[in-house]
């Protein structure tokens with residue numbers, strides 16, 4: 001299959017600077033915190049606090065912002081009912097890729113988007129459905145409320161007397177007074193779209209300041225038990241709502257979702273430690289560099305390292321190596337710069353990507369997380385829903401390393417329509433027996449954002465456009481199509497979030513054609529629309545030297561990243577998203593390639609002091 005480049009139906013107008021105001025840019029060597037001024041002609045492209053992009057037209061009941069309804073004028077099928085009917089639990093595991101591949105995907109996601117006004121981890125501040133699962137007064141009156149109603153025949157939840165799950169609508173340009181009266185609401189993402197480690201460094205200057213130690217270019221850490229942890233969040237009872245005491249660890253990083261689950265917190269800490277590791281080496285090599293220079297140079301190297309891992313190690317698993325080469329997302333074997341930056345490409349995160357396609361990988365989540373010792377023996381397992389928003393677990397004994405090895409030794413769930421009940425029955429259960437349903441939330445979020453339907457997404461992707469339910473058989477099985485037909489009244493009602501996740505996977509890949517096409521488009525834009533992308537060498541002020549670039553390419557790997565920053569892991573398989581096997585056996589950490597930071601050593605005379613660069 002060849003994926004043509006996709007055009008936006010209604011791209012965000014370039015002059016749409018509300019609510020952030022115009023930006024005046026100098027040509028800095030370093031990225032801004034919020035992504036502004038990456039594109040010098042369109043300084044707000046990809047910037048935090050701007051609307052998601054769109055491939056398809058909005059679909060609101062009133063054309064402005066009301067939750068969509070069926071073409072017949074009746075309600076769309078209940079999201080919880082769709083979840084139960086089409087996304088049940090069945091434990092099929094991936095034969096090749098490990099849980100690290102799943103978990104790193106969440107890290108990539110958190111780098112690129114975050115819905116405005118929605119907590120995504122701890123409880124939302126607005127109660128549309130209360131803690132006992134009963135509709136709250138705001139449900140009827142507050143336009144930001146769209147609680148998910150539990151159908152009366154729901155085996156699990158109706159039996160408990162649960163009426164609803166809380167659901168708060170994403171903040172939009174209308175909420176912020178930035179949309180003309182009859183124009184559709186545009187949902188806002190509050191982090192930069194660029195792959196710039198905003199979840200480590202923060203997505204605005206204030207947040208970035210708060211995270212810096214201002215000594216030796218380092219990020220702030222707290223040392224407990226001889227190990228570095230992120231600083232403490234000031235509101236433990238809100239942020240880490242499951243903590244039993246305000247003295248429990250509760251982390252503050254560049255992203256408010258950090259405490260959501262233990263494996264996510266581990267990877268955020270690995271990234272925090274990696275920044276400080278790079279900063280310490282740069283400080284030793286260049287003792288005359290001030291804090292500011294070390295911070296920005298370490299951040300710049302760190303982002304390049306992670307971009308390399310993402311494009312050459314992580315994404316090929318999901319988008320396919322050949323597909324990525326053909327569509328110019330990667331250039332394997334390149335020995336010099338790849339000067340493909342295109343200032344006309346808008347890297348803004350697409351709503352179809354963030355709210356439908358990339359969320360499909362919630363299917364990869366496992367409900368129990370294995371703990372594995374250094375000799376790769378199973379030493380325990382924890383239940384995911386016991387540890388949402390309670391990171392104290394990872395500071396206990398050797399759990400940090402045991403869970404990190406678990407990431408690389410436990411298979412991920414197979415990419416299919418089967419979802420682990422830990423996230424469809426027990427999600428955020430907060431010490432109760434049952435919890436919420438992430439799949440139902442994904443479906444409701446698609447409606448909240450007025451996402452175009454499945455048919456229009458296929459049209460936008462230049463794929464065959466189905467006019468009838470039967471036409472969908474090209475990508476969807478007869479069994480699933482029967483269920484779709486029983487749920488939806490017309491083919492036009494069928495939603496992208498739902499049908500996209502039912503498509504048969506493209507051979508050897510992890511999704512069907514529609515999601516593959518959307519994700520390929522997104523990661524093409526993310527690369528080509530980023531002036532600071534690490535392989536770009538056009539501007540000597542922002543480019544790495546050829547030998548630095550070569551070392552980033554040779555020395556960046558997921559395996560080495562884990563080895564360097566876990567507490568005391570001694571060995572790792574070189575391809576750390578893949579299960580250990582005869583062709584991917586454990587090697588000593590020290591034998592894994594590493595970036596040669598001495599290539600950043602400068603003589604005093606040649607060094608650039610940051611103040612000369614602004």
Ligand code: HEM
Nearest residue numbers: 102105106109113114115120261354358359361365441445
């Ligand atoms: C244990 C792992 C994970 C948990 C508990 C989790 C949970 C969540 C939650 C609660 C939301 C917000 C739901 C809403 O709209 O109300 C969300 C959003 C999202 N998730 Fe996950 N997720 C996990 C892993 C992943 C993975 C592996 C991926 C992709 C590879 C992913 C991709 C996304 C995306 C793209 C969004 C939307 C982000 C935005 O634009 O705000 N998630 N997830």
